[in-house]
Amino acid sequence: MRNVFAIAGREFRSIFTSPIAYVxxxxxxxLGGWFFFNLVARFNLLVSLYSSFQQMGDASAxxxxxxxxxxxxxxxxxxxxVILVPMITMRSFAEEKRTGTYELLLTSPVGTGQIxxxxxxxxxxxxxxxxxxxxxxxxxxxxxxxxxxxxMAAGYLGLLLLAITFVAVGLFASSLTENQIIAAVTxxxxxLLLFVIAWPADSLPETPGAILRYLAVTEHFGQMVxxxxxxxxxxxxxxxxxxxxxxxxxxxxxxxxx
Amino acid sequence: xIEVHELTKRYGDRVAVESIxxxxxxxxxxxxxxxxxxxxxxxxxxxxxFLPPSSGTARVAGYDVATQSDEVRRRIGYLPExxxxxxxxxxxxxxxxxxxLKGVPRxxxxxxxxxxIERMGLTDVAGRLLAHLSKGYKQRVGLAQxxxxxxxxxxxxxxxxxxxxxxxxxxxxxxxxLAGERTVILSTHILPEVSQLCDKVVIINEGRIVCEDLRExxxxxxSLEEVFLRSITRDTAxxxxxxxx
Numbered sequence: 467m468r469n470v471f472a473i474a475g476r477e478f479r480s481i482f483t484s485p486i487a488y489v490x491x492x493x494x495x496x497l498g499g500w501f502f503f504n505l506v507a508r509f510n511l512l513v514s515l516y517s518s519f520q521q522m523g524d525a526s527a528x529x530x531x532x533x534x535x536x537x538x539x540x541x542x543x544x545x546x547x548v549i550l551v552p553m554i555t556m557r558s559f560a561e562e563k564r565t566g567t568y569e570l571l572l573t574s575p576v577g578t579g580q581i582x583x584x585x586x587x588x589x590x591x592x593x594x595x596x597x598x599x600x601x602x603x604x605x606x607x608x609x610x611x612x613x614x615x616x617x618m619a620a621g622y623l624g625l626l627l628l629a630i631t632f633v634a635v636g637l638f639a640s641s642l643t644e645n646q647i648i649a650a651v652t653x654x655x656x657x658l659l660l661f662v663i664a665w666p667a668d669s670l671p672e673t674p675g676a677i678l679r680y681l682a683v684t685e686h687f688g689q690m691v692x693x694x695x696x697x698x699x700x701x702x703x704x705x706x707x708x709x710x711x712x713x714x715x716x717x718x719x720x721x722x723x724x
Numbered sequence: 725x726i727e728v729h730e731l732t733k734r735y736g737d738r739v740a741v742e743s744i745x746x747x748x749x750x751x752x753x754x755x756x757x758x759x760x761x762x763x764x765x766x767x768x769x770x771x772x773x774f775l776p777p778s779s780g781t782a783r784v785a786g787y788d789v790a791t792q793s794d795e796v797r798r799r800i801g802y803l804p805e806x807x808x809x810x811x812x813x814x815x816x817x818x819x820x821x822x823x824x825l826k827g828v829p830r831x832x833x834x835x836x837x838x839x840x841i842e843r844m845g846l847t848d849v850a851g852r853l854l855a856h857l858s859k860g861y862k863q864r865v866g867l868a869q870x871x872x873x874x875x876x877x878x879x880x881x882x883x884x885x886x887x888x889x890x891x892x893x894x895x896x897x898x899x900x901x902l903a904g905e906r907t908v909i910l911s912t913h914i915l916p917e918v919s920q921l922c923d924k925v926v927i928i929n930e931g932r933i934v935c936e937d938l939r940e941x942x943x944x945x946x947s948l949e950e951v952f953l954r955s956i957t958r959d960t961a962x963x964x965x966x967x968x969x
Contacts, residue, residue, distance in 0.1 A: 472824040476810070483812040570808035570869070573772040574825040575797040722776050 469576045470584040477588025481554060487592065490550050494543075494596055501542045502603045505535045531613040532621075532693070539603060540621045540691045544684075547629050548661060552653030554592060555636030556646045558585045559718070563644035578718045582711050586637055593629045597622070617693030624690025627703040628683060632657055634710025641717040657683075725750040725877060725907040726771070731780035733766050740766045742931040743780065748924065750876075753903045755922030755939070756911040757952065763931040764911040765805060768881050771909070772802040785876050798827055801875035805882050807866025811855035815846055815865055818854060819872050826873035840868040844898060860891035867898060871906075878902060880910045884917060896920060915948050927955050934959040 481487045512529055562568040571581055601622065607613045632653075639653035640646075664682035667675040679685050683706075686699035726748040733741040741763040748754040756764050769775040771782055773793040781788060787795040810818060819837040828836045841850050844864045849857060854865060863883065870878055883899060884892045899921055902908060912918065918925055918939065925942055927935040934955040935942070942951045 468830075469825060469827075472821060476813075476821050480810065480812055565808070565811075566804055566806040567808040567810055569769075569774055569802070569804045570822065571825070573774050573797055573800070573802050574822075575794045575827050576825055721774075 469574075469580045470587065473571075473576070473581060473584025474587035474591070477558065477585050478591050481557075481589065481592045484557070486553060486557070490553050491596055491599075494546060494550055495599060497546050498539075498543055498600050498603065501539050502535075502606075505539055506607075509534050531607055531611050532617045535607065536604070536613060536618055536621055537691045540625050541688075543600060543625060544628055544687060545661075547625075547632055548657045549654060551593060551629060551632035552636045552639065552650045552657065555589050555633055555640050555653060556650040557640070558589060558637055559640040559714075560644050560646045560649040564646075572718075572721070579715050582637070582641075582715045582718060586634060586711055586714075589637065590630050590633045593633050594626060597626050597629050600625070614693065620693045620695050621691045623695070624687050624699075627690075627700075628687050631683065631703050631706045631710070634707045634714070635660070638710050638714045638717065641714045726754075726782070726784050726909065728767075728771075728782045729780055731767070731770060731782050732778045733763075733770060733775065734778045739931055741770070744928065744931075744933045745780075746926045746933060746936050748907055748909055750907055751904055752923040753899075753908040753910060753921050754924045754926060755918040756909055756926050756928065757913065757915070757918055758911075758928035759913060759956065761930075762928045764928060765881055767928070768802070768804075768879050768909070768911060772800055772879055773797050774802075798873075799876045801870035801873065801878045803866045803870045803878075803880045803883055805885065807862050808869070809854045809862060809865060811853065813854055814851055815841065815854065815857075815868075816850045818865065819868055822869040823872045826875075828873050836872050836874070840872040843871070843901075844868040845894075860887055860894065863887060863891070863895055864898070867895070871902065876906060878906050878908045880908065882911055882913075884912070884914065915952060919943065919948055927952060929956050929959045930963070932959065 509529065509531065512534070516529065562571065604613070604618050604622065608615065635656050636653040639656060640649040642652060643649050660681070660683040664679045664685060667678045670678065680702065686702045689696055689699055728747070729745050730743045731741060731745070732739065732743050744767065756767070758764050766775065770777050771784060771789060773789055773796055776790055781790070783789070784796045785799045787799070789796050813821065816837065819840055820833055823833050823836045841847055844867055846861070846864055846868060849861055854862065857865065867883065870880070880899065884895050887895060896917065899908065899910065910921065922939055925935070925937060925939050926933060935951065942948065
């Protein structure tokens, strides 16, 4: 455990000392703010439009902050995370392989599993901070409107689980190569696949369709955004995270097979 | 202290190291000598547990590198060809990190780090970022990380490569100071380094050991240069003869 924390701590600090982290963080918050502003502005417009139609009675009661602002905001942030998480995880193994510090790690009395868990915790810690910073949008809505807090919390949980799953996938991509760009592109492609894998589900027979739907991250994330926390989704995210780390460990260990 | 027995490493069809055997006694400095690409780095990587051998065994301090890798790694300090430094860390935080990785108990971390810093003459730069150090200082930090956990065995892969003459003299002095208490294996292709530092010489060519002897025996009748060239050419001739048969 000590080794895990030593590696996690170093990884976390090294992310913060690299300019990539700040570029990613700034980009993420800038886009997030832009989405939020536009969604709120549109919501505002709809409210004033609805209330101007007197004959419709109290139609504005049908407008819902969770559905019209938070849900699309989370969906948009998820797409941004698909692109940005690989930018954070691309260094983790690739950079160590390139500079030779990989040799230090692998010749220390530390298991490859500990290395992977340590690196995962370091990167997940950074991503968790990134997601936590978007809670400002929820706080603003709670202060000036009346969103459903439970639904909002489920959405944030979904976003966090999604982001951490992406970290596990990104780490795996990084463990495959010593080139950061290849790591980033591989991670990005794998994450996009997780997003679109359910597309042919409707035209397929029932069982393969259901399997593809279960594999798609959008399916589970979409449910959580609407406030439904299904055990099935939690198991999905947990198994994706553990699976990603398992593959990473195998890939790190594979130097020893060749 | 180190016993290598018929150690072999294959990459697919290519044999990088072919059935090599040698021993290094406790407290001695063994020079691992050979042209570039002879298999020095591969051998060292097998000794330190970075690469598994394809066949054969190697024991370090009584532990087998393949089956008791963790015990071996605890007892070995390794300086790879490029010192494994994280440029964004300071000398002090880097050495603390390595000490933790190598399993130095928490209570002794600071002491182990400070001892390594002092020993390698890094006191003046202890607070600087590794990225800002000169090549000579980087090499010293590399040595410091290899011995921060007080290992019984030090494996140094070309420790003086790419340094200027003054730095080479400094690093050699530091290595000489380390011998005596520890077993040191040092790879190089610089012959004077061997005569200045090593008690025993192993010459390797294209993955095979062509000569293993105490330095004083080797240099009794001829200079080390002559011994080296003779061993290498004899080996190459033997290989050609083999190939034509």
